[in-house]
Amino acid sequence: QQQVKQSPQSLIVQKGGISIINCAYENTAFDYFPWYQQFPGKGPALLIAIRPDVSEKKEGRFTISFNKSAKQFSLHIMDSQPGDSATYFCAAAGSSNTGKLIFGQGTTLQVKP
Amino acid sequence: DSGVTQTPKHLITATGQRVTLRCSPRSGDLSVYWYQQSLDQGLQFLIQYYNGEERAKGNILERFSAQQFPDLHSELNLSSLELGDSALYFCASSVRGVGELFFGEGSRLTVL
Numbered sequence A: 001q002q003q004v005k006q007s008p009q010s011l012i013v014q015k016g017g018i019s020i021i022n023c024a025y026e027n028t029a030f031d032y033f034p035w036y037q038q039f040p041g042k043g044p045a046l047l048i049a050i051r052p053d054v055s056e057k058k059e060g061r062f063t064i065s066f067n068k069s070a071k072q073f074s075l076h077i078m079d080s081q082p083g084d085s086a087t088y089f090c091a092a093a094g095s096s097n098t099g100k101l102i103f104g105q106g107t108t109l110q111v112k113p
Numbered sequence B: 001d002s003g004v005t006q007t008p009k010h011l012i013t014a015t016g017q018r019v020t021l022r023c024s025p026r027s028g029d030l031s032v033y034w035y036q037q038s039l040d041q042g043l044q045f046l047i048q049y050y051n052g053e054e055r056a057k058g059n060i061l062e063r064f065s066a067q068q069f070p071d072l073h074s075e076l077n078l079s080s081l082e083l084g085d086s087a088l089y090f091c092a093s094s095v096r097g098v099g100e101l102f103f104g105e106g107s108r109l110t111v112l
Helices: none
Strands: A004-007 A010-014 A019-025 A033-038 A045-050 A056-059 A062-067 A072-077 A086-092 A107-112 B005-007 B010-013 B019-024 B031-038 B042-050 B053-057 B064-068 B074-078 B087-094 B107-111
Touching (some): A004 A086, A019 A086, A019 A107, A033 A062, A045 A056, A045 A062, A045 A072, B010 B019, B019 B087, B019 B107, B031 B074, B042 B064, B042 B074, B074 B087
Parallel strands (some): A010 A107
Antiparallel strands (some): A004 A019, A019 A072, A033 A045, A056 A062, A062 A072, A086 A107, B005 B019, B031 B042, B031 B087, B042 B053, B064 B074, B087 B107
């Protein structure tokens, strides 16, 4: 019940294309859903986060779509660029401690020029 | 640069040994978190400290312990090391234990 399942494990997209990564959770007590981006040799960095009171949040080329009834959320990267090549992690936490994150297994994204 | 500093960046040691990983949080952040990243387990929450006190515990082994000092830096102690403890250990900090986590660049531990 504490798991966050992420797919796909890896993704190859052409420059300018749309990258889509999906996550699913089971624990209905989760109410904070961030996405983290990690480059090789670096720590994860927060990309964008959403709470279940909204169904979509957009920041630049990055959009989170959230489906509370299905307990699923996804990250869309529009106009994907080679610089977006990284590992992306979805995560979930309860509002009482948003730093105690349950992470998905990660998606390695490669954007080809 | 997240502002979170971790030392050492790399550490190679033998089974049965003990090591200490150090973390300095961002200036002003009261909460420190430790995470372990490995190929098979992914990113896992270990433990959280808030202003010197333990706040939350995750999948942390009994051989591991942590503390946060009055100057807010934190140390993660790993003892009786096993091959399976080889991993990246990340420290993260946040202002009050809610909101965005800022991760350091990690300490890579190799147990031979």
